[in-house]
Amino acid sequence: MPCYAIEGVIPVVDPSAYVHPTAVLIGDVHVGPNCYVGPLASLRGDFGRIVLHAGANVQDNCVMHGFPQQDTVVEENGHIGHGAVLHSCIVRRDALVGMNAVVMDEAEVGEQAVVAACAFVPAGMRVAPRTLVAGVPAKLIRSLRDEEITWKLTGTQTYQDLTRRSLASLKEVQALTQAEPNRPRVQAPEVKSLIASKRG
Template structure:
């Protein structure tokens, strides 16, 4: 992966974490146990420190950056959706930042809170724990239900499982010229989307694991 030291400061990656080969890590970056960093993510610790705590995920095309002497932090089980931007902010335990959302300087996303897709969380905003915010600028929508918080955690667990799957089997290959007969599907965890669960299809927290020998 593109991994760079600056002024002698080298990124740190726990051996149980997975960082995609196209992600870029620069300088003062700390990636904890069981974390997932997706394709083309950019974690730039060339000004302030970047921290991913245990079990957090930062998905495809996300950017984490910050001002000097300010940390940009995703706490345990934090979940950062595709294309989100975090700048000098803190995302607390089990919180979710949706796809293409932006969280600005000194904002705090509270524990188990959700920032909706495409929302803009302005500098200094304090998102209360277990609430949903949405819009530009982000505004409080409502408190989250227990089943919604459980759904979020199930989604984060799928990324923790993806970390293990990638470490075990993800390899770069040449594409096939045609699909083989009886082509298998990827053996992914059994978790439904939120819209599917709202239609009455039960959400499950089951995570696929291979049977032990």
């Protein structure tokens, strides 16, 4: 992975974490145990500290950055969807930030809360635990149901499994020119979308 020190401060990655080779880590970055950092993610600890606690995932094309002397933190089992941007904020334990959402300076996403895809959480906003916010700017939609909390945790555990699968088998290769006969499928665990889960 491209990994850079700045002013002698070197990123720290736990050996049980997986950071994709195209992700970029700069400076004061701490990636904890069993974390997943996806392709083209940018974790820039060149101003403030960037911290991923155990089991968190930051998916492809995400950006984490912050102001000087301010931390940007994803707590245990935090789940940051594709293309999200986090800046000088904190995402509490078991919370989810949806795809292409933005969480701004000194905002806090509470435990087990969900920020909907494409939402904009403005500076200083407090998202209450176990709630759903959506929109631009983000507004409270409702409290989350137990089955939604369980669905989120299942998705996060899938990324923790992907961490282990990637450490064990992901490698750069040359593409085939055509699919081989009886082509195998990737052996990922089955996860239903929330809509499919509701249908039973």
